[in-house]
Amino acid sequence: MDSSKQLDWLNADMDLLSDEVHCLADWRNRGMLKAIDVQWIEQLATHAGESHVAVLMAGALSSAALGAGHICMDLADVWLQPPEGIRANELQQVLMTSGVHSVEQWCQQLWQSDLVCQAEAITEKPMVLAGTRLYLYRYFQYEQSVLSYINRQLSAPTRPFDHALIGSLFPADSHELDWQKVAVANAASLPFSVISGGPGTGKTTTVTKLLALLVAESQQQGQRLRIELAAPTGKAAARLTESIAGAKASLPLSDDIKHAIPEQASTLHRLLGSDFGRSRFKHHSDNPLHLDVLLVDEVSMVDLPMMAKLIDALPSHARLILLGDKDQLASVEAGSVLGDLSYGIEQAYFQPNWADHLFACTGEEVMRFANSTAPPISRVLTLLRKSYRFDANSGIGHLAKAMNTGEANHVMACLDQDYQDVQWHEPDDHQTKPDIARLAKGYDDYWQAVGEGADIKAVYHRFSQYQILTAVRQGEFGVERLNAHFEQYFYQRGLLRDPHLWYPGKAIILTRNDAALGLFNGDIGICLADEEQRLRVWFMQPDGEFVGLLPSRLNEYEVVFAMTVHKSQGSEFSEVALVLPMTPSPVLTKELVYTGITRAKQRFTLWGRRSLIRLAAESRIKRYSGLLEALWGKQL
Numbered sequence: 001m002d003s004s005k006q007l008d009w010l011n012a013d014m015d016l017l018s019d020e021v022h023c024l025a026d027w028r029n030r031g032m033l034k035a036i037d038v039q040w041i042e043q044l045a046t047h048a049g050e051s052h053v054a055v056l057m058a059g060a061l062s063s064a065a066l067g068a069g070h071i072c073m074d075l076a077d078v079w080l081q082p083p084e085g086i087r088a089n090e091l092q093q094v095l096m097t098s099g100v101h102s103v104e105q106w107c108q109q110l111w112q113s114d115l116v117c118q119a120e121a122i123t124e125k126p127m128v129l130a131g132t133r134l135y136l137y138r139y140f141q142y143e144q145s146v147l148s149y150i151n152r153q154l155s156a157p158t159r160p161f162d163h164a165l166i167g168s169l170f171p172a173d174s175h176e177l178d179w180q181k182v183a184v185a186n187a188a189s190l191p192f193s194v195i196s197g198g199p200g201t202g203k204t205t206t207v208t209k210l211l212a213l214l215v216a217e218s219q220q221q222g223q224r225l226r227i228e229l230a231a232p233t234g235k236a237a238a239r240l241t242e243s244i245a246g247a248k249a250s251l252p253l254s255d256d257i258k259h260a261i262p263e264q265a266s267t268l269h270r271l272l273g274s275d276f277g278r279s280r281f282k283h284h285s286d287n288p289l290h291l292d293v294l295l296v297d298e299v300s301m302v303d304l305p306m307m308a309k310l311i312d313a314l315p316s317h318a319r320l321i322l323l324g325d326k327d328q329l330a331s332v333e334a335g336s337v338l339g340d341l342s343y344g345i346e347q348a349y350f351q352p353n354w355a356d357h358l359f360a361c362t363g364e365e366v367m368r369f370a371n372s373t374a375p376p377i378s379r380v381l382t383l384l385r386k387s388y389r390f391d392a393n394s395g396i397g398h399l400a401k402a403m404n405t406g407e408a409n410h411v412m413a414c415l416d417q418d419y420q421d422v423q424w425h426e427p428d429d430h431q432t433k434p435d436i437a438r439l440a441k442g443y444d445d446y447w448q449a450v451g452e453g454a455d456i457k458a459v460y461h462r463f464s465q466y467q468i469l470t471a472v473r474q475g476e477f478g479v480e481r482l483n484a485h486f487e488q489y490f491y492q493r494g495l496l497r498d499p500h501l502w503y504p505g506k507a508i509i510l511t512r513n514d515a516a517l518g519l520f521n522g523d524i525g526i527c528l529a530d531e532e533q534r535l536r537v538w539f540m541q542p543d544g545e546f547v548g549l550l551p552s553r554l555n556e557y558e559v560v561f562a563m564t565v566h567k568s569q570g571s572e573f574s575e576v577a578l579v580l581p582m583t584p585s586p587v588l589t590k591e592l593v594y595t596g597i598t599r600a601k602q603r604f605t606l607w608g609r610r611s612l613i614r615l616a617a618e619s620r621i622k623r624y625s626g627l628l629e630a631l632w633g634k635q636l
Contacts, residue, residue, distance in 0.1 A: 023090075023094050024038075024041060024056065024057065024060055027060075027086060032064070032083060032084075032086055033060055033063075033064055034064065034067055036063065036067065037060050037063040037064045037067065038060075040059060040060065040063040041056050041059055041060045041063075043126075044056060044059050044115060044126065048114070048115055048126070050113060050114075050115055052098065052109060052113065053094065053095075053097075053098040054095055054098050054099075054100045054106055054109040054110070055109060055110060055113045055115060055116070057091075057094065057095065058073070058075070058106070058110060058127075058134055059115070059126075059127065061073055061078060061082075061083065062127065062134050062135070062136060063136070064083060065083070065624065066136060066139065066334050068083070069330065069331075069333070069334050069335070069336070069621075069623050070334065070623050070624040070625070071135065071139050071142075071143055071304055071334055071335050071623070071624060071625035071626070071627075072130075072133040072134060072135040072139070072140070072143075072624050072625060072626060073133070073134045073624065074132055074133050074134075074624055075103050075106050075107060075132045075133075075134060076103045076132040077624075078091070079091070079092065079102075079103045079106070084586060103132060107129060107132060110127070110129050110134065111129065115127055116128070116129050116134075117129070117137075118130070119131075119140070122140075124137065125137060128140040130626060133624070133626060139304065139305075139334065141308075142304050142305050142307075142308040143304060143308075143625060143626055143627060145308040145311060145312065146304065146307055146308050146311060146337070146627065147626075147627065147630050147631075149192075149311045150192065150341075150377070150631070153190070153191050153192035153320075153380070154192075154376045154377065154379075154380070156190075156191050156192075158189050158190070158357070159188070159189055159190065159191065159319075160189075161188045161189070161213065161214075161217050162216075162217060162220065163185075163360070163361050163362075165213045165216050165217065166181060166184060166185055166188075166213065166361060166362060169181075169184065169209045169212060169213060169251075170184075170209070170362075176386075177364050177365060177366070178362075178364055179382060179383065179384050179385055179386070180202055180205065180206045180209070180384060181362050181364055182358055182362055182364055182366060182382055183195045183206050183210070183382035183384060184206060184209050184210045184213060185358055185361035185362045186358060186379070186380070186382050187207075187210050187321055187382070188210060188213055188214065188217075188361075189357065189361065190319075190379070190380055191318075191319050191320070192319070192320050192380055193320075193321050193322070193380050193381075193382070194299075194322045194323075194338070194341050194342055194345075194380055194381050194382070195207065195321065195322070195323050195382050195384065196323075196324060196325060196326040196338070196342050196345055196381070196382070196383050196384070197325065197383060197384030197385070198325055198327065198384075198387060198400065198404075198598065199325070199387065199389055199390075199400070199572075199598045199601075200387040200388050200389020200390055200397075201384035201385065201386060201387050201388070202384060202386075202388055203297075203323055203324075203384060204240070204243040204244060204246075204247050205247050205250075205251075206384065207244075207295055207321060207323055208244055208247035208248060208251060208261065209251065210321065211227060211261045211293070211295070212251070212253050212257050212261060214227075214293060214319075215227075215257050215260040215261060216257055218292075219256065219257075219260070224260075225260065225292050225293060226290060226291045226292045226293070227260075227261065227262050227291065227292065227293045227294075227295070228262070228266070228271060228289070228291045228293070228294050228295070229241070229244065229262055229263075229264070229265035229266070229295050229297070230265055230266055230267065230268050230271045230294065230295070230296050230297070231265055231267065231268070231296065231297045231298050231570060232267065232268055232298055232301040232302055232306070232331075232570065233267060233298075233301065233520065233521070233522040233523075233569075233570050234267055234519070234520045234522060234523040234539075234542070235522055235523065235524060235570050235571050236267075236297060236298040236301070236569070236570025236571070237265040237266055237267050237542050238265075238540055238541075238542050238544070239570060239571065239572065240265040240297045240298075241263055241264050241265045241542050241543065241544065242544065244261070244262075244263050244265070245263045248261055248263065264542050264543050265297070265542055266542060267520050268296070268302070268306060268310060269281075269513060269515075269520055270518075270520070271283075271289070272289075272309060272310065272313055274513065274515050280309075281309060281313065283313040284309070284312050284313050285312050285313070287313075288313055288314060288315040289313050289314060289315065289318070290315075291315070291318055292317065292318060292319065293318065293319045293321070294314065294318060294319070294320050294321070295321045295323065296310070296320070296321070296322050296323065297323045297324065297570075298323075298324055298569060298570045299322045299323060299324035299337065299338045300324045300325055300326065300328040300329065300330060300331070300338045300339070300569070301324075301328075301329075301331050301332075301569050301570060302331055302337055302338070303331035303332070303333035303334055303335045303337070304331075304333075304334055304335030304337055304625070305333065305334070305335075306331075306333075307335070307337045322338070322341070324338050325598070326338050326339055326342040326345060326383075327404050327591065327594055328569060328591065328594065328595045328598070329565065329566060329569060329591045329592055329595045329621070330591070330621055330623055332566055334623075335623065335625060336621070336623040336625065337627070339621075339623070340625060340627035340628045340631065341377070341381070341627070341631065342381055342383075343628055343631070343632045343634060344375070344377075344378060344381075344632055345378075345381045345382075345383045346383065347371075347378075349369045349370070349371035349374045349378060350366065350369055350370055350371070350374055350378060350379055351370070351371070351372065351374045351376075351378065351379060352367075352370040352371075352372060354379045355367050355369060355370035356370075375631065375632055375633065377631045377632065389601070393419075393420075394419075394421060395414060395417065395419025395420065395421045395422030395604070396419075396421050396422060396597060396598075396600055396603075396604050398414050398417075398419070399411065399414040399415070399419075399422055399597055399604070400594055400597045400598050402414050402617075403590050403593050403594045403597060403616075403617055404590065404594050406590050406617055406618060406620065407617065408613075408614040408617040408618050411613060411614070411617045412610065412613065412614065415606065415613070421600075421602060421603050421604065422603075422604050422605075422606075423603075423604075423605040423606070424605070424606045424608075425438075425605065425606070425607045426608070426609060426610060427582065427607065427608075427609065429609075431582070432476060433476040433477070433481075433485070434476070434477060434482065434485075434579055434607060435607075436482075436485045436486065436489050437489065439468055439482075439486075439577055439579070439607075440486055440489050440490070440561075442466035442468070442575060442577060443463075443466060443486075443561065445462050445465065445466075446459070446462040446463050446465075446466070446505070447490070447495050447505060448462075449462040450495075450504055450505040450528070451495070456526065456528055456538045456546050456548075457546065459505075459526055459528060460526055460538070460540060460546070463507060463524075463526060464571075464573060464574075465573060465574040465575060466573060466574065466575045466576075466577075467563065467568065467571070467573040467575075467576055467577075467599065468482065468561060468562040468563075468576075468577045468579060469562070469563060469564070469565050469568050469576060469577065469578045469579065469596045469599065470482060470562055470563070470564055470565070470578075470579050471564070471565060471578075471579070471580050471581060471585065471587055471588055471592055471593075471596075472564075472581050472585055472587060473564060475581055476582075477579055477580065477581040477582060478581070479558075479562050479563060479564050480558075482561070482562040482579065483558065483559040483560070483561055483562050484499075484559075486559075486561040486562065487499035487559060487561070490505075502527050502535050502537075502551045503527065503535075504527060504528050504529060504535070505526070505527065505528070506526070506527040506537075506559065507524065507525070507526050507527075507559065507560050507561060508524070508525050508526075508527070508537065508554070508557040508558065508559055508560055509522065509523070509524050509525075509557060509558060509560040509563060509567060510522065510523045510524075510525070510554070510556065510557050511556045511557060511558055512555070512556040514554075514555065514556075517549065517553065517554075518547075519539060522567060522570075523539055524539070524540075524560060525537040525538060525539045525549075525554070525557070526538050527551065528548075530548055534550075535550075535551060536548035536549060536550060536551070537549050537550075537551055537554060562579070565578070565592050565595050565596045565599075568595070568596070568599050569595060571599060572599055572600075572601055573599055573600060573601065574600075574601050574602045574603065575600060575602060575603040575604075575605075576596065576597075576599045576600035576603070576604050576605070577604075577605040577606075577607065578593065578596040578597070578604070578605070578606050578607065578608075579607045579608070580593075580606070580607060580608030580609070580612055580613070580616070581612070582609065582612075583612075584612060584615060588612060588615055588616040588619060589616055589619045589620055589621050590616060590617050590618075590619060590620055591620060591621045592616065593606075593613070593616045593617070
């Protein structure tokens with residue numbers, strides 16, 4: 001690139017107009033950097049006076065890494081394998097031209113910059129270097145906050161409880177190890193615990209029994225336990241509310257205990273006191289939450305900043321229980337907190353003294369999982385392994401397991417099997433758009449309910465029976481184009497008057513929190529007429545009731561006959577159709593397809609090319625952070 005050209009974001013009088021710096025503008029033009037990355041470098045270059053290309057480049061790539069979901073950037077890995085679209089020799093050539101010939105020299109240049117501090121001597125500078133990992137300062141602080149909390153809990157004394165209570169909750173003597181029972185004993189013994197499990201493994205039943213035990217223990221001591229339930233999204237909170245209520249009704253618990261276990265869950269934003277006129281939540285270390293026990297479901301969706309803010313708001317005595325499926329997609333924003341916490345959970349091993357403790361609590365033969373090399377973090381983890389939803393003949397169960405293990409041949413074998421609950425449609429190479437009529441057929445019952453004038457509860461129930469999921473947003477097989485096609489198709493069938501206006505049956509999903517309305521990103525609304533025949537958009541509340549709002553009060557939303565897999569987390573549907581794009585995409589991973597599969601309870605249909613299904617099965621999400629090494633001594 002000609003050095004006489006100026007970058008639009010650099011001052012003309014700055015001596016930074018070299019080919020090396022111009023490569024950043026080239027990367028921006030090629031889509032490797034986003035506007036926010038460019039703005040970050042502008043701040044470093046113009047306001048802080050930084051001029052060395054190695055520092056500017058590291059800052060740009062760190063910002064880009066954060067946008068891709070990483071908490072930090074590992075310089076050693078980036079040196080050998082830069083972000084997609086940037087060639088390794090291209091990056092190295094630019095750095096070498098500026099006098100940096102190795103990762104060590106790159107780190108040395110960063111250490112000498114006034115914009116970077118070392119992790120061992122933290123000062124409030126824009127970036128932090130920990131070994132070869134480069135962080136933006138705020139995210140280093142988030143990570144340290146979470147690590148500090150975990151380490152405090154790992155060194156906290158064991159919490160005693162009446163072991164006889166576990167026997168009353170698990171009266172059946174199974175011939176196989178009861179991991180639900182172990183999970184309850186483990187979490188009851190600790191101030192911090194993580195319970196992971198796939199669909200149908202009894203996560204809600206397990207934590208309901210755990211809460212019953214904690215309530216019974218507190219009642220024996222004449223105390224009242226303050227329990228809160230939370231989830232990342234409104235849909236996940238509503239589902240947790242429904243699941244806890246169902247579990248309470250099915251378990252042989254006394255009325256006193258049932259009444260003491262709350263049913264209504266809130267979103268994390270609502271729990272912490274989201275106020276969009278303020279820069280922080282209402283609850284924090286100086287104004288902690290008023291609770292003794294906090295149960296958070298769907299933790300795979302919780303990003304690192306939210307986890308740090310949640311921990312900051314906990315009173316020192318509080319018990320935190322994290323619940324989720326470690327194999328699902330990581331959070332939309334930066335971090336993979338549940339994945340990092342539960343990295344070694346598959347091995348299900350405990351330190352010998354902890355295995356002895358769990359045996360004493362449960363009588364379960366956990367000693368065979370004792371291992372003297374188990375790290376301290378292992379004792380807070382329990383994996384629920386047995387699925388009670390999918391039997392040996394379930395195609396959904398087999399397909400989910402195959403995709404989760406990343407065995408492409410096994411995945412294709414499952415799809416080629418004649419399972420009753422799994423279908424696979426492979427488009428031909430010349431197909432330019434999905435089969436809209438075939439996909440839309442799943443909404444026939446929904447439109448019938450709308451046409452018959454059914455009430456909102458009935459219509460909402462019909463809508464939640466079927467969902468089309470996509471991997472991407474753009475393109476013919478992306479959520480935006482698909483929803484446009486569906487509205488046009490429904491219009492042609494006479495089911496709606498005008499796809500550009502509000503109409504009975506229009507289903508939307510909010511794309512931004514609205515604290516004034518008490519609604520949050522991911523909440524689903526359905527447009528129906530009220531008793532006075534005025535169109536309103538109805539949203540289900542955590543207690544299962546509905547609130548109707550005038551459409552004019554809603555600002556940021558999109559149609560949701562199809563939604564991305566990310567948006568579907570925290571939801572389940574009787575039937576799911578997952579539509580994959582026709583060309584490779586970085587988002588096609590085993591975690592994405594596994595998450596799509598496990599949204600289905602009764603029937604799953606996959607629309608995708610064989611080559612791309614295999615590609616997804618063999619690809620996994622990698623998110624850099626320091627949590628994995630700090631907790632497990634491992635790196636990606």
